[in-house]
Amino acid sequence: MKRPKRSWAIWVALAIGIAFAAGADPLSVSASLGGGVTSVEADRAKMEASSQITGKDLYSIHEMHAPNNVVVREFVSPGGQVFGVAWQGPSRPDLSQVLGPYFAPFTEAAKKLHRTGRGPLIVQQPGLVVEMGGHARSFFGMAYVPQMVPAGVSTGEIR
């Protein structure tokens, strides 16, 4: 049962770099996690979804319903940043769209997990957490950037 060790330093540097890139020019980011609130509209348009906004004390939820019954919720901080996303449906949404610049680090980390046997895909990096699970007809998951989650918000609320 061996498993390659990953270098934490590389991931921290990568996460910081991505966060900086996303924060520096949110309008250039066509996808959501880590992006500005404007990227939510890009996601909605791509999904051909209807949307609804729910205000909470510490954040707002932009919920999108696609015609294929996939639901995506994007959690936006008061500063207008998407700090978390969650999805649910009979299939997964386009995660390259929903995770944006974090999609590549996610798939890279997933390949390195080399889990022994099948189960939910859990990626826990200093700058990115992704949980993906479910089964045929019912897929769900969530992702967030720990550094972006507003103080006082439990990550358990990202669902």
Place this chain on the structure above:
Amino acid sequence: MKRAGPGSFGAVVSLLTFVALAASLISGCSSAPSSTSTSSSSGGGGTSGGGGTTPTSNVQSISVNTGPDTGQGFYDIDTAFASVTVCVPGTSNCQTINNVLVDTGSSGLRILSSALTAVSLPAQSGSINECAQFLDGEIWGPVQTADVTMAGEKASSIPVQLIGGSSAPAVPTSCSNLGPVMDSLTDLGANGLLGVGNFIQDCGPACTVPGSSNAGFYYTCPMSNCVVTEEPLLLQVSNPVYSFTTDNNGVILELPAVTGAETSITGSMIFGIGTQTNNGLGSTTVYTINPNTGNFTTTYGGTSYSDAFIDSGSNGLYFLNTATTGLPTCSDYTFWYCPTLTTSLSAVDHGANGATGTINFAIGNADSLVSNPQDGVAQGLGGPAPNSFDWGLPFFFGRNVYVAIEGQSTPGGTGPYWAF
């Protein structure tokens, strides 16, 4: 490490065991799990005496072990395997594939192209390829047609999926954008997947509708330019059990109880529910599920989680996260829990029909449970799952679990449901 299953369920299982044993005239130790006795009859013909016509052999041996050698130093644990025979439809041109993962969380047979070496199955017309979604990624490859045989049961000319291979077009971006694509022995840890879940097709009505409403599993790839296509139900990759001529309303998985870590265990996959003397429901409890999602509700710590399911293809008890359970994840295996001491927990399963049952279970330290690469079985493996309960293979240890297929009639009512 305690065995999973509270006293009350133990009593149910024992009673069922008694009934099954008595009915099939197999004598054995009354305190042992029934799977040991039942699996001993799996190789032969009919499993019961009964006069007159010989019943169809409906018992397929299954084994939980370290799985096929990936050559990469990775070993399976808590993964159940069966052998499946596929044939070119209507011929005796066949190959038996071993180490096929038994998965109650999906529907349909998928075979790794590198494992299907002796026969070449005909492609479904229309250059149909599939991006089949699983909890941890996608499987891409062409849809082909095969006769599928297990024990004495045969599904004739059903759609199956070949995983990867030279005949598969490149994975479309719209498929790989859904998460990691699994197309090798190392990715899968198995020579294929045998989906024997509650649903008939792998996608169902969601893949028969046009345009942006389509769930997007099936592609047509003329000249390797793949676009999502509508796929009629009858052409979708489907649960072979549903297409058996008899014993086609579901399966029972029977595995013995496990304490700690072991090299391997064997058990049985029995086809049909209440169709023969060896597959009665006995006094098990039926838990119906949401017919669209396949989920039921599990209550834990005073909170109800409506995305709960049973999945033999998941190799642990996966639920919630560290913040909710207080169980730390392992430093290397972030997908497993690593409490210092084995922790006893309790949850309540609620069927859509109102049936309830308390499930006592224990989570051990995964680092120590998987420390011996020779061990293919461990009781107590668990880890996080996003706001849900994924009752994986350890749930089946010491417990006979019935999977009823949607729309199929059984003595316990019409599927879909679970019973245990």
